[in-house]
Amino acid sequence: MDTQISEVKTQLETGLPDVKLRTIGNSILLENPEDLVRAAFFLKEAPAFRLDYLSSITAADYLDYLESVYHLYSMEKKTGPIVLRVRVKREAPRVPSLVPVYRSADLQEREAYDTFGIVYEGHPDLRRLFLWEGFEGYPLRKDYRQEDTDVLEIADIEWLEKHGVNVPEKFKTQARELAAAGKRALSEKPAQPRN
């Protein structure tokens, strides 16, 4: 609340001259993600800020890029949130992991990876947090299409037969057509959100 974002920006620029950053609203955007770790270390050690507590990591999908937002607080000086942002392309989202700096990033980065697919390099154990390993797709992305549970695919029918359920012929033909067309049975997302 009380430390102004511009003051943080000037301190960062004097401390780490080669870091390109600009302020967006009340937060700081680091142009390239690689120097995120250095910036975090700097803010953690700088006597003016002592941001020793990473409150939350949030990933967000803005259609043409993915964003990873960090809320940093100082428990020592009890000062308000300093918000850092990092933007990455949708195709190969790679962000350096903050686990060496803050242990609290551990599970939150795994959650961001699980729901958005942002790969945090350097994370000791980057696995999906909530969903099981075999799950394809990243549920919270805007272009995520849910699997249609009423339509049976080849894999589902095999699994059912293995467990002694005899599947009627109608479903088998439908599954074979789907496989032939190479499409996945996806449920239609409401075309126009109701607003």
Added chain:
Amino acid sequence: MNPAMSFLDSIFVNLKLWTLNLIGHFLPGWAVILASIVISGVVILCLGPVIMMYLTLLERKVVGRMQNRYGPNRVGPWGLLQPIADGIKMFTKEDIVPTNADKVIHLLAPIVIVVPALMVFLVVPFGRDMTAADLSIGVLYFIAVSSVTTLPIFMGSWASRNKYSMIGGMRTAAQMISYEVPMTLAVVPVIMMSQSLSTASIVNAQEGLRWFVFTPWGLAGFVIFFICTVAECNRPPFDLPEAESELVAGFHTEYSGMKFALFYMAEYMNAFTLSAIAVTLFLGGWQGPFLPSWVWFFTKTFALIFAMIWFRATFPRFRVDQLMGIAWKLLLPLTLVNMLVAGLWYFIPGITGWVGAAVILAVSFLGLTALNKPVIPEKRVYLLEN
């Protein structure tokens, strides 16, 4: 004792003698002796399970009342038919045996645990000369039989091939053995004082109101013996083998239906017999001023069982290493001191004997607890900042 009370007192003994005379007219001599054994046997075989059934109801009612709720009151008036309903449920429930379990031992374990629980009834003096078999080595027999219960629990946990029950089994072996030693040593002063191993004569030695518990070494021995009985029958705060919160259900995780009922029955019968023996050794068995002898016996036993239930409603559970620590580092040395003190008390008559014994016991207790550092709760300070 006035005639009415003495008639009531020996009502069961006369009943048996009357039936034996009746049988004596038809059957030869040896058959009468056999009949007397059969009668005693049948009485015990019926008494055991009935006591067990109504112990479960008593427990649920008392724990309920301690937790400000009623306890079972739907099946029959005040829930009196609840044990029968439980019994039917246990018999009709499906008996699931895990696939990779060792079938034979899985079946044997519940049987092997019930037998010693019933055998201990033999030496329990229910009233004036109402002991099933007045063995001259009653206490030795009791200790030998009650130490058998460790094996079936371990058999049950090993046979069900389940990680939780295996850990439960390991804990049982450790706990039972380490509480067997202080229990046995706590009995030694009683035998020293009554110069006999037979339970009946021990009770006779506590004639009038000279119960052993009123002497310093008797009180210490009783407290230690009672703690060990609570540990022997796996009741809280020593119920580690079947710790619901960690090992799901400990050694009887994989048991259901009739086999689980047998484990359940053995636990409650153990609780009854061990309290009965504690009453016999320290609380003067069936000695009591006015009421018939067996009434005294049952009130004292149920008082001890009420205390066990009281423990269950109040205490959290020990951890395995603390449990061992208490048995070996606290109870065992106390029993040795207790034996010494009993001897001193016997040979130094008068008030000095009493005071000396009490002082030695108190000092040794405080010393031992001071030595046992992890057992003592620490002093903690909490700051109130703003």
Added chain:
Amino acid sequence: MSETILNEPQTLEINFGPQHPSTHGVFRMRAVLDGETIRGLKLVIGYLHRNHEQIAENLTYPGVFAYTDRLDYLNSMQNNFGYALAAEKLAGITVPERAEYIRVIMAELARIVNHLLLVGFLLNDLGAFFTPCLYAVRERERILDIFEDVSGSRMMCNYFRFGGVKNDLTENQLGEIRKVVSRLPAFLDEFEALLSKNEILCMRCQNVGGLPKDLAVNAGITGPMLRASGINYDIRKTDRYSIYDRFDFKVPLGQKGDVYDRYYVRILEMRESVKIVEQAIAGIPRGEFLNAKTLPLLRNPRLFKPAAGEAYGRIESPKGELGYYLVSDGTPQPWRYHVRAPSLINLTVLEEMCVGQKIADAIVILGSIDIVLGETDR
């Protein structure tokens, strides 16, 4: 996190959960045991994952209130409070005085309910056969009756609205709250007499699962767990959100940060909450309980279209810092809605605390962290 589990020959891999009597819901720990001591411990969560954040993105802003009840389903009032704060910061809505007082009363009552349940279930994990738990639940019932009178439902209150609360607190409801809260200190004394000096509890809880100060800060631990380690960080005091700066209450701090400190810090926090509620009842002013400008919102939730932007509102929920990150794009539906769940973050150090301890301690340490799977898995 210890990266490789030492696979010595004797280790035994055992599963605690997801169906286990004392994992507070569908939570699973894969523990590697060497006899009774734990060598390694892996968390497996996600059994209660409902994709709460995607649901919220398909709803209108007021529609999400009912879902925030289901996050930490033991105290729904605090979840509503956090979400209301974040949305009001986003849209710049002011809350009238009386509504602020009602919110603080309800939030503190929810804190008492949560700590009562926590201590009760911690004792169940320790093995006390439901007695302390039922004493705690008896007091909790009285507070849940108040929640039902005020908001309509005992646990899923859905009582907060943007700019105030749904319905007003009548005089006899205030009297009822005063009566219930005045009985609490006496109950807490009896509860402490049963537990705090109990040797078995002290043996089982003292020096078990200690958490050093620097690890606590670095791992982002918040709430009573952090204060038990001795760090004075309470969001009611640092952020001074709502009207908490008007009440004088203390923040209890422990020293060793083990299970006993966490248990006792929570008992002291309950006593402080009682003080707050009493001061709030004494000082509650008359007036409107819902901002007049937000009345049409009740009728038509689609009118709530905050300007494009983002807001991060956080409160001191009984489990720690509960934060809501809201991004809006001008439509009545949130663009991005993220919940910073204290239960999830407080689990980061479960492995450090449990390795080397016994099985029985791992269950107790998990119980002292106070996790609720609705919030952890979202």
Added chain:
Amino acid sequence: MTRPQIAKEKNPVFGTGILQGMWVTMKNFIDSYFKKADQGGIFTIQYPEELCRISENSRNFPFLVYDAAPDSPRCTACGICERECPTKCIHVEMAKDTAGKPLRKPAVFEIDYGLCMNCGMCEDVCPFDSIFMDRVYEIAGRDRTKDMLIGKDALLKPNAYFQKIRPKDAADIDARRKAAEAKKAAAARPATPPDAGGTAS
């Protein structure tokens, strides 16, 4: 100065904490026989015989209100509650008369009690005061899909029932509706010019 602090002293003798705890449970044991419910006695209620208290605000599942007869409910099948329901458990279809012209009455109005999370959004957003939260909790069905889908006739309840369970709210709503009727009647009576428009209710 020493900061305010609370010290947990050590127990004088090893066993005192345990005995203190036992005394608490024994006191509760005795209290359960002699004390009343809120002084520490037995606080559980015997459910089928005694019912638990229900407060005026308590809400469980929605129901529809009709004034005169069941076939003329207040509901005009506008579908706002169907759109605003977070869990999508309401299904409404407008009635059509023989000529296909939509009547302002619901032909089908189903609520899936299995999905409903009793949040009260429908009651808030309904512009015609026709759907309110009931407090019946003894609703048991054998099948999750058929029994839990409550049809229109089961949902409809008279206004008298609504006044019985929520007297204060019912009184306000009835007053407001009477005032609205009076205003509309007044507005309709003097204006005899040809247009006689203004139909918004």
